Amino acid sequence: MLKIWGRANSINVQKVLWCAEELGLPYQRIDAGMEYGVVNTAEYRKLNPNGLVPTLEDGNLVLWESNAIVRYLAARYGAGSLWPTDPAVRADSDKWMDWQVSTLWTRLRPVFWGLIRTPPEKRNAQEIETAYQKTREAFAILDQALAGRQYVAGDAFTMGDIALGVAAQRWFNLPVERPAAPNLEAWYQRLRERPAFSKIVDHPLT
Incomplete structure (x- = not known):
């Protein structure tokens, strides 16, 4: 199951969540950023040294930057739809x-x-x-x-x-x-x- 770090009202987190929903992917979202904190903890900084959201965990892959995450999910799980083959x-x-x-x-x-x-x-x-x-x-x-x-x-x-x-x-x-x-x-x-x-x-x- 995908793990998506980030608060639900973040524009960049919403990109990733929307993409996952379009693809029908199961995921767990973990509140992080602004009022939730978390992003400055040592645990989180190991995942994302920028201390920003979102961060994606997909098995052993850890990825940050929202558009990069959307591209990855589209390419891996949505080839021919979200990820055009042409x-x-x-x-x-x-x-x-x-x-x-x-x-x-x-x-x-x-x-x-x-x-x-x-x-x-x-x-x-x-x-x-x-x-x-x-x-x-x-x-x-x-x-x-x-x-x-x-x-x-x-x-x-x-x-x-x-x-x-x-x-x-x-x-x-x-x-x-x-x-x-x-x-x-x-x-x-x-x-x-x-x-x-x-x-x-x-x-x-x-």
């Missing part, structure tokens, strides 16, 4: 996973943390506004890319949708104005119809 389709899906980490989340994170996890009196309004404008631009890119597509790599749901979907859930639940984005909105509704997304991701922001 190298071009797989690369397209993989591209969006990298973009989620390098571009989208770096812009969205200050908005999310500022509005959800920071008390009003401690918020940096200018930082939030700047990040918000950049986040709008990023989601406009995704909206354009989804034109004529059901999912980010084509007609089938893949690992790339998992990485982007957890970020989109934050965006669509933040108390901010969102410009019309018909392709993005339709894609997000398709994600919401997936039982695994509903179970793991689609919850109030905390």
Whole structure:
């Protein structure tokens, strides 16, 4: 059985849990991070020297970095579905996973943390506004890319949708104005119809 370390409301932990649910994999989740502590213990640091979540244990394999874990699970347990067999389709899906980490989340994170996890009196309004404008631009890119597509790599749901979907859930639940984005909105509704997304991701922001 897989062992997944990390709190359930972590965006990166949710990627891994959602992936495992989509693949029907049995797993044990162990609370770690923020209010749960654990990540600074000697035991945990042997698994993940960064002291972050998630960390995956699959037999003798110990793996950290959420997108790397999703890729591993998709490749080992979801070849032909979450892990496309066509190298071009797989690369397209993989591209969006990298973009989620390098571009989208770096812009969205200050908005999310500022509005959800920071008390009003401690918020940096200018930082939030700047990040918000950049986040709008990023989601406009995704909206354009989804034109004529059901999912980010084509007609089938893949690992790339998992990485982007957890970020989109934050965006669509933040108390901010969102410009019309018909392709993005339709894609997000398709994600919401997936039982695994509903179970793991689609919850109030905390």
